[in-house]
Structure formats: C-alpha cells, structure tokens
Amino acid sequence: MARLEVNRSGEMDVFVRVVELGGFSPAARAARMTPSAVSKLIARLESRLGTRLLIRSTRQLQLTPEGCAFYEGAKQVLADLEDVERAASAGEQAVGHVKLNTSASYATHILTPVLPEFLARHPAVTLDIVQTDTVVDLLAERADIAIRAGPLKSSSLMARKLGETRMITVAAPLYLERFGRPRTTADLEHHDRLGPDYARAVDGWTYREKGRTVVVPVAGRVKASDGEGLRRLALSGVGIARLPAFTVRDDIAGGRLVPILGHLDTGEAETFHAVFVGHDRPLPARVRALLDFLAEKGSVS
Template sequence: MVRIETNRSGEMEVFVRVVELGGFSPAARASRMTPSAVSKLIARLETRLGARLLNRSTRRFILTPEGCAFYERATRILADIEDAERAAGLGEQPAGRVRVSTSASYATHILAPALPAFLALHPGVTLDVVQTDTVVDLLAERMDVAIRAGPLKSSSLVARKLGETALTIVAAPSYLERCGEPRTIADLERHNRLGFGYVRAVDGWPLRDEGEVTVVPATGRVQVSDGEGLRQLALAGVGLARLAAFTIRADIAAGRLVPVLEHLNPGDREAFHAVYVGQGGPLPSRVRALLDFLAERGRMS
C-alpha cells in the first residue's frame, strides 16, 4: 500500500494564514497559491482531522471551537519550529510578533517607559499592544501575554507576578475647593465617586473605621472602562477616584491630586501578573524574552 506523505507543517502554516489574514484569498496570495487550492487544502485538513475547523459563509468564516484549539496549537508548533531553526543557525535570537493585552494604566506608566530598552535588547521582536481593562480570552483574541490586575481565577493559564500596588482615594484640588474634603464614610454620600463601568473583584471602595471594613459603592455620575480614564477624570476635577499608587505617585508629588480619607485606608494591595498559555510546553523565545524582561523591568509597587 502506497503511503501518501502529508506536509503537516505546511498545512498548519496555510491554515494559520487563513485565520490571521481573514480569508482564503489573502492567505493564497501570501502562500503563492490559488484561492481554490487553499480551500481544497483546508478541506483535506478537516477530513484528515475528522473535525470542522471553519464555519464558512459566502463572505466570511468563523472558527469552530475545534478550529480555535487547532489554531492555538498550530501557532505554537510553528513558533517552535522557527525557534529551533533560529537556534541552530543564529544562536536563538528572539524574533517575531508578540501580542500583549494590558490595561491602559500599566501601558502608560510601566510598559511604555520600559519599551525602548526592550526593543533595543531584542531588535527582531515586534509588539502588538492592545489596551483594555477587560479580561480577554487569550486563545480567542490570539494574545501571547496578558497583564492582569487583582486576584487570579483558577485556569489553565500560567502566571508570573509583577508586584503589587497600594490603592488611594484622591481628588484634584479644584474639586476639593468646590465640594469640600470628606472626613468620614458618611461624608462620601454627598461626593461624586468615580468608578469603573464593569464588575471588579472588589466592586467598591473598602474603608476601615473602628476596626470594621465597609465597602462604599463607587456610584458617581461618571463610570469609565479603564483606570487611566479614571485618573484623567480625577485630574480634571470631576470627582473622587480610588487609584493604584503607581499611576498617581507623580500627580501627588506635583500637587495635581490630593489623597483623602487616608486615615480610613485599609491598606489592601492589588497584585499584577503576566499570564500566558503554558500547557507545560516550551515557550517561543520571543514570548519568553518579553516575560523575562517584564519580570525585571515591568514591576510596580
């Protein structure tokens, strides 16, 4: 019986191009194939795997759950092949694109100042930084690394801790001149308490009074989707905000923001982690290079 050899890595590469370029035609151009040849290759791949990878319509396609899983594994395998070839020929210099999901606060105050050093250290690596405070699905969004604040839920993700930060209620001097400074928990009822427009692990401001912690809802007239937006509103004198210390340290030193109710601060701290899909296998050198750099230069306090 004649055995037909299958170029599995070649099939994976074409499939990954279809997903990342958004269609058969652009993948065909990138692969120097015809669209019909790409379509037939994907059909053969699905037949061999015994699973549908793409749900197709006349104008677009959607990855099936099996397609998402195969895409994630295929990209890792192709990255490992690239790393192996680079290690053999070039001394394993990290290269390629790393997609990072991070909050605007971390990107502004920690990541951006450190990036020049990382890019100089790894000239072959390019970064695609997506700013959002929303917890994204790394596989569905095709992210290599996500920076997350707060307690981590149990999952298959691997985490590296980047430190932790205190939290402080602050206001602009202009707001305090207009509305007065709160001295007690009861005083907060007459203040505009700026908060986030999504549910957080602690959905409110914990304050300790006479040994007991009370969580005060941040139910002001403005809700925002990220911490940096909250900081900008506080700087503009819109209201009170409870913010991470690493984002407002310079503002407090310059007098742009003033801490309030510090005598009621319970001293809780928010942890930050870099999370990634590990699954026990080796990481691509480009991802490992970024994680090692963040562990050293991307920490906060």
C-alpha cells in the same frame, strides 16, 4: 492498504489563506497554486474531516460553525509551528513577535518608560501592545502575556508576580473646593465616586472606620473603561477616585491630586502579575525575554 500521507499543515495554510483573503483565487495567487487546485484541496479536506467547512456562493464564502472552529485551531497550529521553527533556527536568541495585553495604567506609568531599553536589548523582537482593563482569554485573543491586577483566579495559566501597590483615594483640588473634603465614609455618600464600567472582585471601596470594615459602593454619574480613564476624570474634577499608588504618585507630588481619607486606610494593596500559557509547552525565547524584562524593570510599588 497503506494510508496516504497527508500534509496537514499545508492544508491548514491554504484554508487559512482562503478565509483571510476571501476566496479561492486570491488564496491561489498567494500560495502559488491554481484556483482549481485550491478548490480540490478544500474538498479533500472537508471529505477527510467529514464535515462542511465553507459555504460557497457566486459572491462570497461563508464559514460554517465547524469551519470557524477549524480556522481558529489552524491559525494556532500554524503560529506554533512558526514558533518552533523560529526557535530552532535562532537557538536561544529572542526573535519574533510578542502580543501583550495590559491595562492602560500599567502601560502608561510602568511599561512605556522602560520600553526603549527592552527594544534595544532585543532588536529582533516586535511587540503588539493591546490596552484593556478587561480580563482577556489569552488563547482566544492569541496573546502571549497579559498583565493582570488583583487576585488571580485558579486556572491553567502560569504567573509571575510584578509587585503590589497601595490603593489611594484622591480628588482634584478644584473638586474639593467646590464640594468639600469628605472625612468619613458617610460623607462619601454626597460625592461622585468614579468607578469602572466592568465587574471587579470587590464592588466598592474598603475602609476601616470605628473598628469595623466599611465597604462604600461606587456610585457616580461617570464611569470609565480603564483605570487611566478614571485618573483623567479625577484630574478634571469630575469626582473622587480610588486608584493604585503608582498611577497617581506624580500627580500628588505635583499638587494635581490630593489624597483623602488616609486615616481610614486599611492598607489595601493591589497585586500585579504577568500571566502566560506555559505549563504544557516550552516557552518561546521571545516571550521569555519579555517576561524576564518585566520582572526586572516592570515591577509596581
């Protein structure tokens, strides 16, 4: 007996609409179907998969664990199909939406100043910029590109290096007037050392003193969720911070921050990469356009 052809993408589309719109009736209106047709389609889908996807009640729909997994997978498949169709219709033209995860520091000091040029070059591309210093799962967050600082962990992700920048210890003149200027790593024990509220590859500040490497733990009364927040705290005189050079260069030139402990500097640098999923599938033109632009205009130093 011949197997009936199943429109799997159509099923996925209707299922995603049911979940996101909260019911069969609104999904039916959006898909130009009847509620009974939508109900039968979901029942056929569950029967074919051999599992319950939705728990239906008179008031609401609730996803089962299997339904949650199918929903996330279906969204990704539909997004990939849209990319394929868009690429086929547009050729090599960059068209569509790009989601970028980046630190607030990179967004503020590197990306924002050059963003108008990218948008002018690629008028058919739209951007969603999510700012966080937390390492995100690109697939889970449905992100196309993420800007990451520090050493890259071994993974299936591809990466393009955007440069590296020195780490500089800084404080506001007001803070140094009130609490004194530290000249040794031991002096730092008496100061508020501003740090992030998330784990880092090296949990401390590294210096070279008396021929040996010294790692000073970060210990202060205030923490921040991103590097730009730490910079603002330092500017306010809350404490001492150790930050990438590109984020504080203008502040130092303007006298708003003062570099300290330079004589103990190890030359420590932080490397920046643009990471993306691309090893096992063609890269959409819209994503490739932003990657090429970041490599050209979004380098750090």
